[in-house]
Amino acid sequence: MLFADYTAQEYFENNGVIWFPDVETNIVHTCITYLSFDAFWEAEIEDHPQLSKKYPLLIYATMHWGNHASRNEESAMSKVQAFLLRKRNVAFATRILLDTIYPREFSEIHLLSYFGLDKTLHWLLTNARPNYTLLFGTHGVCTV
Numbered sequence: 001m002l003f004a005d006y007t008a009q010e011y012f013e014n015n016g017v018i019w020f021p022d023v024e025t026n027i028v029h030t031c032i033t034y035l036s037f038d039a040f041w042e043a044e045i046e047d048h049p050q051l052s053k054k055y056p057l058l059i060y061a062t063m064h065w066g067n068h069a070s071r072n073e074e075s076a077m078s079k080v081q082a083f084l085l086r087k088r089n090v091a092f093a094t095r096i097l098l099d100t101i102y103p104r105e106f107s108e109i110h111l112l113s114y115f116g117l118d119k120t121l122h123w124l125l126t127n128a129r130p131n132y133t134l135l136f137g138t139h140g141v142c143t144v
Helices: 006-019 023-035 045-054 058-071 073-082 087-098 108-115 118-127
Strands: none
Touching: 006 108, 023 073, 023 087, 045 058, 045 087, 058 073, 058 118, 073 087, 073 118, 087 108, 087 118, 108 118
16 A cells, blocks of 8 residues: 555555454455456456446555465465465456466465465365366366
8 A cells, every 4th residue: 555645654554454453354345346246247347447447446455365365374265275276266366366368277275375364275285186177178187
């Protein structure tokens, strides 16, 4: 977050957790709830410019949910796990995050690694089935 006044920014950096102790958890829950909308389940990546006008938090939620989750992974983990089950939503959000059609093969493993969500990644690897399905592409990433 950027502030016009440096002293306000410094104050919130030093005292924000006192005033807003659950801010990261609340933000990640909001971002993931937003990214879980049915509109994104049904969306194609080509629809993303129109959808970002209709859903103004789409780009922010896509780009930053994992950053907020990584700051308090344990409290965000159940929400992230539920989001990972919405494969089409995850694929759509990841496509926007990558802002390109490559790499073709990109899985939840890559997504969690990108945001540094180690504990959630461990859960995923522990609970994943063999020949884990990719978000993009047709080949399995790993066998657990």
